[in-house]
Structure formats: C-alpha cells, structure tokens
Amino acid sequence: MNDLNDISLSEIIKLVKSKKISSVELANHFINNIKKGKKLNSFITTCFDQTIKDSKNFDKKQNFDGLLPGIPIAVKDLFCTKNIKTTAGSKILENFVPTYESTVTNNLWEEGAILLGKLNCDEFAMGSSNETSFFGNVINPLENNFVPGGSSGGSATALAASLTPATIGTDTGGSIRQPASFTGTVGLKPTYGLCSRWGIVAFASSLDQAGPMTKNVEDCALMLEAISGYDKKDSTSINRKKENYSKNLKRTIKGIKIGIPKEYRVDNMPKEIDQLWKNGIDILKKSGAKIIDISLPHTKYALPTYYIVAPAEASSNLARYDGIKYGYRSKKGNNLIEMYEHTRAEGFGDEVKRRVLIGTYVLSSGYYDAYYLKAQKVRKLIKGDFDNSFREVDAILTPSTPSSAFKIGEKANDPISMYLNDIFTVPVNLAGLPAISIPAGKDHKGHPLGLQLITKALDEQKILNIAFAMEKEIDFKQSLNRWWE
Amino acid sequence: MKDKFDYFIKTEKGKWEVIIGLEVHAQVTSKSKLFSSSSTKFGEKPNTQVSLVDSAFPGMLPVINKFCIEQAIKTGLGLNAKINLRSIFDRKNYFYADLPAGYQISQYKNPIVGEGSVTLDMPYGTKKVGIERLHLEQDAGKSIHDLSPDNTFVDLNRSGVALMEIVSKPDLRSPDEVNSYVKKLRTIMRYLGTCDGNMQEGSLRADVNVSVRKEGEKNFGTRCEIKNVNSIKFMEMAIESEAKRQVELLESGKKIVQETRLFDTKKNETRSMRSKEEAHDYRYFPDPDLLPLEIEQGYVDDLKNKLPELPDKKKERFINKFKLTPYEANVLISENNISEYFEEVIKTADIKLAKNWIIVELFAVLNDKNLDIKDSPVSSKNLANLINFISSGEISGKIAKKVFELMVQSGDEPSKIIKDKGLQQQSNPKELEKIIKNVLKKNLDEVTQYKAGKEKLYGFFVGEVMKASSGKANPKLVNDILKKELKK
Numbered sequence: 018m019n020d021l022n023d024i025s026l027s028e029i030i031k032l033v034k035s036k037k038i039s040s041v042e043l044a045n046h047f048i049n050n051i052k053k054g055k056k057l058n059s060f061i062t063t064c065f066d067q068t069i070k071d072s073k074n075f076d077k078k079q080n081f082d083g084l085l086p087g088i089p090i091a092v093k094d095l096f097c098t099k100n101i102k103t104t105a106g107s108k109i110l111e112n113f114v115p116t117y118e119s120t121v122t123n124n125l126w127e128e129g130a131i132l133l134g135k136l137n138c139d140e141f142a143m144g145s146s147n148e149t150s151f152f153g154n155v156i157n158p159l160e161n162n163f164v165p166g167g168s169s170g171g172s173a174t175a176l177a178a179s180l181t182p183a184t185i186g187t188d189t190g191g192s193i194r195q196p197a198s199f200t201g202t203v204g205l206k207p208t209y210g211l212c213s214r215w216g217i218v219a220f221a222s223s224l225d226q227a228g229p230m231t232k233n234v235e236d237c238a239l240m241l242e243a244i245s246g247y248d249k250k251d252s253t254s255i256n257r258k259k260e261n262y263s264k265n266l267k268r269t270i271k272g273i274k275i276g277i278p279k280e281y282r283v284d285n286m287p288k289e290i291d292q293l294w295k296n297g298i299d300i301l302k303k304s305g306a307k308i309i310d311i312s313l314p315h316t317k318y319a320l321p322t323y324y325i326v327a328p329a330e331a332s333s334n335l336a337r338y339d340g341i342k343y344g345y346r347s348k349k350g351n352n353l354i355e356m357y358e359h360t361r362a363e364g365f366g367d368e369v370k371r372r373v374l375i376g377t378y379v380l381s382s383g384y385y386d387a388y389y390l391k392a393q394k395v396r397k398l399i400k401g402d403f404d405n406s407f408r409e410v411d412a413i414l415t416p417s418t419p420s421s422a423f424k425i426g427e428k429a430n431d432p433i434s435m436y437l438n439d440i441f442t443v444p445v446n447l448a449g450l451p452a453i454s455i456p457a458g459k460d461h462k463g464h465p466l467g468l469q470l471i472t473k474a475l476d477e478q479k480i481l482n483i484a485f486a487m488e489k490e491i492d493f494k495q496s497l498n499r500w501w502e
Numbered sequence: 503m504k505d506k507f508d509y510f511i512k513t514e515k516g517k518w519e520v521i522i523g524l525e526v527h528a529q530v531t532s533k534s535k536l537f538s539s540s541s542t543k544f545g546e547k548p549n550t551q552v553s554l555v556d557s558a559f560p561g562m563l564p565v566i567n568k569f570c571i572e573q574a575i576k577t578g579l580g581l582n583a584k585i586n587l588r589s590i591f592d593r594k595n596y597f598y599a600d601l602p603a604g605y606q607i608s609q610y611k612n613p614i615v616g617e618g619s620v621t622l623d624m625p626y627g628t629k630k631v632g633i634e635r636l637h638l639e640q641d642a643g644k645s646i647h648d649l650s651p652d653n654t655f656v657d658l659n660r661s662g663v664a665l666m667e668i669v670s671k672p673d674l675r676s677p678d679e680v681n682s683y684v685k686k687l688r689t690i691m692r693y694l695g696t697c698d699g700n701m702q703e704g705s706l707r708a709d710v711n712v713s714v715r716k717e718g719e720k721n722f723g724t725r726c727e728i729k730n731v732n733s734i735k736f737m738e739m740a741i742e743s744e745a746k747r748q749v750e751l752l753e754s755g756k757k758i759v760q761e762t763r764l765f766d767t768k769k770n771e772t773r774s775m776r777s778k779e780e781a782h783d784y785r786y787f788p789d790p791d792l793l794p795l796e797i798e799q800g801y802v803d804d805l806k807n808k809l810p811e812l813p814d815k816k817k818e819r820f821i822n823k824f825k826l827t828p829y830e831a832n833v834l835i836s837e838n839n840i841s842e843y844f845e846e847v848i849k850t851a852d853i854k855l856a857k858n859w860i861i862v863e864l865f866a867v868l869n870d871k872n873l874d875i876k877d878s879p880v881s882s883k884n885l886a887n888l889i890n891f892i893s894s895g896e897i898s899g900k901i902a903k904k905v906f907e908l909m910v911q912s913g914d915e916p917s918k919i920i921k922d923k924g925l926q927q928q929s930n931p932k933e934l935e936k937i938i939k940n941v942l943k944k945n946l947d948e949v950t951q952y953k954a955g956k957e958k959l960y961g962f963f964v965g966e967v968m969k970a971s972s973g974k975a976n977p978k979l980v981n982d983i984l985k986k987e988l989k990k
Binding site: 097103105110113115116117119214215216217218219221222223249250251252253329330332333335336337339341342343353354357377380381382385389 | 554557558559560561562563564565566593595597598599602603604605654656783785786787790791792793
C-alpha cells in the first residue's frame with residue numbers, strides 16, 4: 018500500500034472502494050497524524066471517539082454510493098457542526114456548541130465523509146496569517162515559524178501535513194487561495210452562491226463563500242461536487258442543477274483564451290513572483306492556449322473597496338455576539354450597556370475590533386455616502402471590468418499572492434502590509450467570481466508559490482479543466498520532511 | 503356634531519393649528535414570521551415561538567416569507583398606493599437585549615409600497631389623508647423589567663414577527679381626524695385580512711408626530727415624535743397634551759426641540775425620551791443576506807383583481823343601491839362582518855326594517871354583551887325571519903321586540919318563539935269583532951262622545967282593543983273593524 022500521506026483523496030477513495038483499506042484504518046491513520054502534529058496547532062477541536070464510531074459504522078454498512086465513502090475529513094472551525102464545538106477562532110464562541118449542522122458540512126456527511134475535527138482559523142476569518150486566532154498561531158508545515166496564511170490557515174496546514182486528506186475553508190477575500198498558495202496546495206473559491214452559506218459563521222455576507230482545499234485538482238473537483246448545490250435556506254444561493262465536476266474533468270487548454278491583466282504587475286513585486294507568472298504563461302502557450310493582454314482598470318481600488326465593504330458587513334454580522342443568548346459573557350458591568358462593552362472588549366481580539374470599528378465608521382450617518390456607498394459603486398466597476406474581459410477571454414491568469422509564506426510576527430503589527438497580501442485575491446470576491454489557486458513553483462527558500470485562475474461566474478468546470486492541464490505540466494512536488502513529528 | 507372643522511388650540515394670544523402625522527405599526531396577519539417559519543401565535547409561553555433565525559444563532563440566514571409580501575402588497579392596493587416592483591431590505595443596527603441579531607431587518611430607502619391615500623368621513627365632509635409609504639419590517643422581542651428587581655427577562659416570541667409600518671403625510675389636524683384615520687386604516691386592513699387591528703394584543707401601534715403653527719402660517723413648526731402609543735384614546739390624549747405643551751413653550755418665547763417623547767398615560771403628559779443629538783445612528787445598509795425583492799406587475803395585477811370590495815366602494819354601493827344615509831352606510835360597512843350580516847338579512851327581508859333592527863336593536867345587544875357580530879346570538883337568517891313576520895303583519899313591532907329579546911336569550915328561531923309563547927297576531931276578523939264589540943259595550947259613554955264629534959277618542963278605543971288582546975291584535979284589521987262598528 019502507498020503511504021497514505023503521499024497520496025491524494027481520489028486515490029484514498031479508490032483504496033476504500035476496493036476494500037484495501039477500511040474507514041476505521043483511515044481514521045486511525047489521520048488521528049495518529051493529528052496527535053503527532055500538535056506542534057502545528059492546526060486543530061481547535063477533535064472528536065476522535067465520534068470519528069472512530071462513525072467509521073466503524075461505515076465499515077459495518079459498507080455503503081460506497083457517496084462521493085466520499087468513509088473518508089475522515091476535518092473542516093474549518095467556521096462551519097457549525099451539530100453537537101461539536103464551533104468557535105470561529107474566537108474567545109467569544111469558545112464554548113459554543115451548535116444544535117445544527119451547516120449545509121456544506123452536511124453535504125459532506127451525506128456523501129459518506131466523517132468528521133475528523135475542527136480546524137484553526139483567524140478569528141471570524143479576519144486575517145491572512147492565522148495569527149488572529151484566539152487559539153494561537155498555526156504553523157506552516159514547510160518550516161517552523163512560518164505562517165500558513167489565512168484565514169483558512171488551519172485547513173491549509175492540516176491538508177499539507179496530511180492531517181486530513183482534504184478539507185474545506187471559506188474565502189471572503191482570499192482566505193482559501195492565499196493559504197493554499199502558502200502551503201503548496203489547491204484551493205478553490207467558488208462562484209458566490211454556488212455553496213450555501215447556511216450554518217457558516219458569517220464574516221462578510223456578500224463576499225463569504227465556502228470552498229474545497231485539496232492536494233490536487235482532481236480532488237478539488239470531487240470536493241466541490243460534494244459541497245455545492247442550491248439551498249433554499251440561503252436566499253443568495255443560486256438555484257441550478259448540480260454539476261458533475263469530477264466526471265467532466267479533462268485537461269483542456271488548446272484553443273482556450275487566457276487573459277493576462279497588466280494591473281496585476283504591482284510595484285515591488287518580487288522577481289520570483291514575476292518569474293512564476295511568466296512560467297505559467299509559457300506553459301499555457303506551449304499547451305496551445307492563446308495569451309491575450311487585458312486590462313482590469315479598477316483593480317487598484319479593489320483593496321480599499323474590500324476594506325470598506327467587508328468590515329461594514331462584519332460590524333453588523335458580529336453585533337449578535339453580545340453575551341445575551343450564547344457565547345462568552347463578561348462578569349463585569351453594572352448594566353446592559355456595560356455588560357455589552359466588557360463582553361465584547363474581552364471576547365474579541367484586536368483585528369476583529371479593528372474591523373468592527375472601521376465598519377461602524379463607514380456606515381455612520383455622514384460617512385455612509387463617502388465610504389460605503391462609494392465602495393458599492395466601485396465594486397460594480399470592478400465587476401464590470403471582469404465582465405468586459407470575459408467577452409474576450411475564457412480565463413484570467415494571475416499570481417495568487419504577491420509573496421510566499423512569511424514569518425510569524427513579521428506583519429502582525431502592520432495591518433496594511435498584511436492586507437496587501439490579498440491584493441490579487443480580493444477583486445474576485447468583490448465580483449463574485451470563481452477562482453482557483455494551484456501550486457506552480459517555489460521561491461529561493463523552497464517555499465511554494467501559487468498561480469490563480471479566474472473565470473466568469475459558474476464556470477467552475479472550465480477553471481478545473483484548465484488547472485488540471487496546468488497541474489500536469491507544472492508537475493509541482495511537495496517536499497515535507499515531517500519535522501514536526 | 504359640528505359641521506365645520508374647528509380644532510385649534512386657542513389662547514389669549516392666538517389660535518394654533520395642530521399638525522399631525524402618524525407612523526402606524528400594523529402586525530401582518532400571517533401564520534409564520536417575516537423571515538422564519540416560527541409561529542406568530544399570541545399569548546404563548548415565553549420563548550416557545552422562537553427559531554434559530556429569530557434568536558440570531560451564528561450562521562443563520564433570513565428567508566423571506568412570501569405570504570407577508572402578498573399581505574403588504576394587498577394593503578398597499580387598499581391604500582390606493584403605488585406598489586414598488588423593486589424594494590430592498592436594510593439592516594437597522596442597534597444594540598438591545600430583545601434584538602438578538604443586533605439589527606432589525608427593515609426597509610429604509612426603497613419600501614415595497616409608495617405614495618397612496620385614505621379618505622376619511624368627517625362631520626365636516628370627506629378628507630383625504632396622504633400616505634407617504636408602507637414598508638415591511640421585523641418586530642423585536644420583549645424585555646420584561648418587572649419580574650425581578652435585579653434581572654431583565656427577554657421573551658423572543660415576537661422577535662421576527664412581520665410588521666407593516668404605514669407612514670402618513672402630515673395631513674391630520676385634530677385628535678378626531680387621527681381617531682378616524684386609525685379606524686379607517688384598521689377597517690381597510692380587516693377587510694383585506696392583512697392585519698387584525700387588535701390593539702390589546704399590540705397588533706396596531708403608532709408613533710405620533712406633532713407640531714403646531716399659528717393659524718394661517720404656511721410653514722410647519724418643529725415636530726416631536728411620541729413613540730409607541732398603543733390605543734386610539736391615548737393617541738388623542740397624547741396629541742392634545744403635546745400640542746398644548748408646544749403652544750405654551752412657543753408663547754413663552756421658547757423653542758421646540760426636535761426629539762422623541764413618551765406619553766405617560768397616568769399623568770396625561772409627554773416627556774422627553776431622547777433628543778435629536780442623542781438619536782441613534784442606525785447605520786442602515788442593504789441586508790447582504792437578502793437579495794433585492796423583485797415582484798412582477800402581473801402578480802400585483804392578479805392580487806388587485808382578487809381584492810375584496812373595500813369600505814369606500816361598499817359604502818357608495820350601500821348608499822346608492824339600498825338608499826342608506828351616509829351615517830347608516832358608515833356604521834354598516836365599519837366591519838366586513840357587519841356588512842356581510844346586513845347583506846345576508848336583506849336577501850330575504852325589508853331593507854328599511856333590517857338596517858334599523860341591526861343598527862338599533864342588534865348593536866345594543868352586541869355592545870351590551872361585548873360580542874362580535876359573527877358571534878351574535880341572533881343569526882342573520884333568524885333576524886330576517888323576524889323582520890318578515892313584521893312585514894307580513896303576523897306580529898306587531900312591539901311584539902317583535904319581545905320575540906327578539908327571547909331570541910337573544912335562547913338563540914331560537916322566531917317562529918318557534920312566537921308559537922310557543924302564543925304571540926302571533928290576532929288576525930281572525932270574527933274574533934277581533936268580538937273583542938271590539940266588547941270594548942265598545944264597556945265604554946258606551948265614550949262611544950256617545952265620539953259619535954258626537956270627539957274623534958280624538960279613536961286612539962283610546964284602539965288602545966283598549968290592544969289591551970284586551972294582550973297587544974296581539976292585527977292593527978290593520980282593528981282599524982277596519984273598529985271604524986265599521988263605530989259607524990253603526
């Protein structure tokens with residue numbers, strides 16, 4: 018048998034289906050890895066007893082109909098899981114146990130998957146390094162002291178270190194793609210509305226979207242197929258037929274038109290990133306794609322727009338954490354208002370407070386028009402840029418991030434530099450489009466770098482097919498020495 | 503009743519006109535809440551009608567209740583208002599213990615219903631009151647402060663219940679007009695079945711905006727808003743006391759401060775709740791969990807075609823077709839149940855008798871017993887039968903009242919009561935002749951006087967005959983026979 022750490026989800030599924038390995042054996046393998054991987058701090062909650070019980074149950078029933086038969090999977094701790102603690106990386110939800118299951122995780126269990134645990138993330142998914150989590154930093158398995166990116170940092174680390182065979186994260190401004198890029202894994206942010214938001218702790222409702230994080234593109238197609246689908250409980254969910262992404266996956270590049278946006282050549286971009294991009298373009302060209310220079314003129318406004326829209330929505334979404342109904346409540350305070358103040362002062366971390374303050378400010382009367390309303394108008398222009406481009410090209414290729422993984426603490430006190438990390442990923446969320454990050458090379462330290470493919474809305478199959486073809490040509494090799502074990 | 507408008511605050515220094523605008527909060531009649539499937543039933547145990555959405559658990563999302571949309575559109579049509587085919591739900595952000603999400607979903611800049619109007623019947627003629635808008639919003643929960651000295655309890659049963667906020671233009675000029683306006687709104691909504699208008703259960707509440715200006719002045723004065731007044735009587739009292747307060751301030755050279763006030767029903771005065779500076783900044787913005795609400799004109803037209811006959815139309819029909827006075831028509835259309843009862847009765851009975859019996863006799867009984875007409879002990883069919891007994895002369899009006907009393911007590915059909923109690927009219931000419939002859943025989947002196955020309959005595963004979971027949975004698979026959987006998 019191949020070492021389970023080196024093979025993909027799809028290969029594991031084959032082993033399960035051919036009964037070469039049982040669900041319990043699989044569960045034990047990953048539980049063992051998780052126990053040995055404590056240094057990485059990628060898990061907030063584990064539920065091993067339940068995991069073993071569920072896999073035993075699976076082995077007894079032997080039902081291989083689902084897409085993920087008997088596969089243990091850990092998920093970002095932003096997805097509410099029934100009877101399993103769900104913290105969103107925050108003290109304010111430190112002991113919160115939902116009585117309900119998010120639609121997306123429920124879809125996983127419906128396909129036969131089994132919950133392995135809840136993965137660390139930035140507090141309320143606000144962060145790009147997983148340093149804002151109340152439960153501590155997550156370590157990038159590539160090298161100690163390096164961040165895995167964020168906010169789905171726990172997901173990226175657990176996946177790269179084979180503590181879970183695949184995982185799901187959420188992406189509001191790059192929270193799937195950036196950590197995927199930092200850990201040499203594949204991460205897809207689907208079209209807004211393709212996966213239900215019901216039961217996911219909200220950060221910025223008009224931007225949040227769940228998506229798969231996997232070791233390769235084939236796994237990504239499979240996971241997307243499992244989690245996507247219309248949900249009448251989410252009014253922003255798109256009502257359309259479910260697609261068979263994995264069945265329809267094929268390597269297609271020939272004749273495809275790929276746009277290269279000039280605005281993504283930002284100042285001070287490391288040469289390595291520029292080189293990575295060029296390599297990607299060359300691969301596409303060689304494979305028969307047509308490369309077209311395009312312009313997305315409003316790109317430079319994307320980050321400021323994002324940092325108005327997302328905090329505005331967050332400031333309102335997080336108002337419910339007030340100590341009244343559930344979650345943390347401060348013992349201090351002599352009246353209702355003081356109780357609120359102490360609860361939120363003690364329950365939220367600095368980054369969350371910063372964004373709640375920004376959001377409250379930009380929605381205040383007198384500032385609303387200048388900030389929030391203007392940001393909404395710019396958002397339309399950014400979307401318009403993409404709409405125009407997709408009349409000409411099938412997909413757009415950009416780097417996923419302007420750098421590789423950085424050191425823990427390096428940007429922690431410089432929010433702007435931290436926010437700049439999302440410069441290539443944020444426009445996609447504002448436009449509601451799908452985008453994937455695939456590992457495409459390494460920097461001089463041997464740290465992975467990702468390339469991003471963007472298409473028009475609901476063109477996930479095309480993204481996956483192009484990525485599938487590029488993946489083969491790039492032939493990225495993850496090299497982990499499992500130093501943490 | 504005055505036939506000329508005359509509501510002014512009159513002082514030694516002058517005459518002040520009172521300007522009033524109302525924001526009525528009407529609870530939408532629907533089984534479930536605006537954005538969740540929890541029940542809206544009133545009076546249930548605290549926190550038993552609450553879903554995860556209503557209590558704002560993490561990751562919960564609102565889904566619009568289409569029936570509430572239909573109800574709002576119907577109400578808009580009933581107010582002759584413009585229906586906006588695209589409207590937007592916004593979040594109104596503020597912290598309070600009974601507001602679980604920290605925001606209320608409401609409609610701010612783009613309400614579902616735009617401008618419309620309501621026509622009032624005032625003693626001095628009809629008056630059109632402009633409607634500024636109608637929008638949908640969620641109700642909050644209830645904070646209960648008086649159960650414990652140290653704790654506040656929260657009941658979320660109301661949390662998320664659909665309300666329609668109906669905003670009038672500042673077109674009202676007196677407490678009477680406000681009374682009439684609120685009642686008219688209530689009547690229209692009850693006809694439509696969109697709000698039960700039950701003020702005791704809080705289904706209808708209002709914020710009252712009041713300002714004053716010197717008679718003849720064109721510009722509006724600074725207004726104050728009196729929050730959450732929950733009965734028409736209190737609205738009238740609050741307006742009166744607030745207008746007087748403002749006049750006193752202005753006449754003593756002071757200024758009105760724009761603010762929100764509360765009405766103290768015990769002291770009959772308003773007091774400041776918060777000034778404009780202290781006003782909440784609600785940070786309204788479109789709710790990103792909900793797409794803009796888009797409806798099609800065809801859907802609106804459909805609802806319009808299916809609307810029931812509304813009070814104004816019905817009143818017109820009653821006046822024209824049934825020759826009722828405007829007053830009678832108003833009374834009979836004031837509730838759909840009443841007009842239905844009336845129309846049921848007159849299917850078989852005389853209109854003139856029917857309206858009088860309903861307005862005078864039946865209403866007295868219903869008021870006395872505090873009953874809705876649909877629970878009337880006298881069914882429309884039985885009342886129609888009773889009236890027909892009168893019309894056909896089988897019983898007199900006087901006997902009819904006795905029968906009616908027994909109908910109220912027993913709920914029985916009039917025919918049964920008349921038969922059981924032997925109340926049918928004496929219409930046998932031979933029997934009557936006997937009675938009349940007897941009466942004349944007993945009163946020979948009077949007969950002589952009558953024949954000598956004292957014709958006034960005729961009534962005396964009729965009375966005696968009635969007495970002798972215990973009121974059952976058919977008056978027409980009595981008349982005929984008595985005249986004949988007196989000529990002999």
